[in-house]
Amino acid sequence: MTVAPCLAKPTTFFQLLDxxxxxxxxxxxxxKHSIALVLTGLTLALCCGRDGKLSSLHRHMVNHSQPLCQATNMTHHKAISRAQLPLLLAKVNGVLFAQLLFGWFGLILDADSKRWFALDGKELRGSIQPGHTRGEACVSVLTHDSEAIVGQAYYSGSKESEKPVVRQLLNDKGLYNQKITLDALHLNPLTVNAIEGAGGIYIVGIKANQALLYRYCICRSVLIQATFxxxxxxxxxxxxxxxxxxxxFSLHPTSLAPRWHAAGLATLIRVVRNRQGLSGGAPSQEVNYFVSNSQPTTQPEADELFDALRHHWRIEVMHHRRDVTLAEDRLRTESQAVSRLMSSLRTMVINLLGRKKPKNMVAQLEDFADKFLTLIQFMNQELVL
Known part of the structure; x- marks a missing residue:
């Protein structure tokens, strides 16, 4: 009888992939080619600012294949060809890769010590095909404090809605009992009722498409005095x-439509932003409204809600980094699998660089590009290699 060899427990993310x-x-x-080696090579190329075109990423992998193979003890492997690269990427189980990614670099949640998380979706514009207006979209979960991406889910923007994807992501990540900030798209009874029912806290934007609730909130902010x-x-x-x-301002749930009675709506938050351009011009003012199931009784509790609204925009900063710093939208592909996999690899890069906390992410990418061995050392420290 032949006994299968027992693999040692992986001590690096590369070994886990392998x-x-x-x-x-x-x-x-x-x-001929190792999935783990190809995915790691792409990750290093992204860390060197080579995103935007698959050909640019491939050239970096070829030019730096020798030190990578030495670092991974896979010196007998040759670099993959440009023609084979998208074919191989399309065969990677993207769902399983994401599970490995967030399992390895994830965080442990404590229901008694809740943390703030922001959720929002972003369209992968490079996946939009000619003649179409929508493509693949990615929903991310970001921690307010560390700005780490702790979960992602994908959907087809031309066929599916973001709302059920967000609910499924909250369920899969066990976040319903945490503190969640969401934009106005997700002011939906199914979403907020689930958070309220699980003992979580939410802050959700409200806009004029929720006509009755929106008018009620505006009147409330005009007619009564603010609590904090x-x-x-x-x-x-x-x-x-x-x-x-x-x-x-306090809200009275009994004054709301029956569809909101199980949502626990307790507080209306009004945010006014006054802006003045440095070059002159007329000042501008923007007013936004949010609702929450949290009812602050002290100024520090109210300040926590105010800070949570401010920190929600960190997810927009993350999207900006994907678009501008990593050139995500310039990488065009017709393959859904490749588009989603590359998005997951960028998430890995953003989280890794977030641990390093560079003052300037662009400068850090350029530094890694100039000093590839420094990048190898960093990946060893972070247990990627």
């Missing part, structure tokens, strides 16, 4: 001066 069955969907006949308020100091940035003011 030893996980089911990650590689290719036929076993004629395999705060005005932040004037901040300078992006060519303007900006000052934010916050007010929160």
């Amino acid at each position: 030893q996980t069955p089911g990650l590689d969907g290719r036929d076993n006949r004629g395999k 308020e705060r005005t932040d100091a004037v901040k300078r940035g992006h060519g303007r001066l900006e000052q934010r003011s916050y007010q929160c």
Whole structure:
């Protein structure tokens, strides 16, 4: 009887990829390239700012294949060809890769010590085909404090809606009992009822498409006195001066439509942003409304809600980094599998760089590009290699 060899427990993410069955969907006949080596090579190329074109990423993999193979003890492997690269990527089990990624670099949640998370979706514009207006979309979960991406899910923007994807992601990640910030798209009874029922806290934007509730909230903010308020100091940035003011008002659930009775709506938050361009011009003002099932009884509790609204925009900063720093939208592909897999690899890069906390992410990518061995050392420290 032949006994199958027992693989040692993986101590690096590379070893985990190399030893996980089911990650590689290719036929076993004629395999030449290691899935783990290719995915790691792409990750290093992304860390060097080579995103935007698959050909650019491939050239980086070829030019730096020798030090990578030495670092992974796979010196007998040759770099994959440009023609084979998208074919191989399309065979990777993207769902399993994401599970491995967030399992290895994930965090442990504590129901008694809740954390704030932001959820939002982003369209992968490089996946939009000619003649179409929508493509693949990615929903991310971001922690407010560390700005780490702790979960993702994908859907086809031309066929599916973001709302059920968000609910499924909250369920899969066990986040219903945490503290969640969402944009106005997700002010939906199915979503907020589930968070309220699980003992979680939510803050969700509200806009005019919720006509009755929106008018009720505006009237509430005009007719009654705010329970708590705060005005932040004037901040300078992006060519303007900006000052934010916050007010929160109590809500009476019995005054709302029956569809909201199980949502636990307790607080209305009004945010006013006054802006003045540094080059002159007329000042502008923007007013936004949010609702929450949290009912603050002290100023610090109200400040926590105000801060959570401010920190929700960190997910937009993350999307900006994907678009501008990593050039995500410029990488065009007709393959759904490749588009989603590359998005997961960028998530890995953003989380890794977030641990390093560079002052300037672009400068860090350029530094890695100039000093590839420094990048190898960093990946060893982070247990990627």
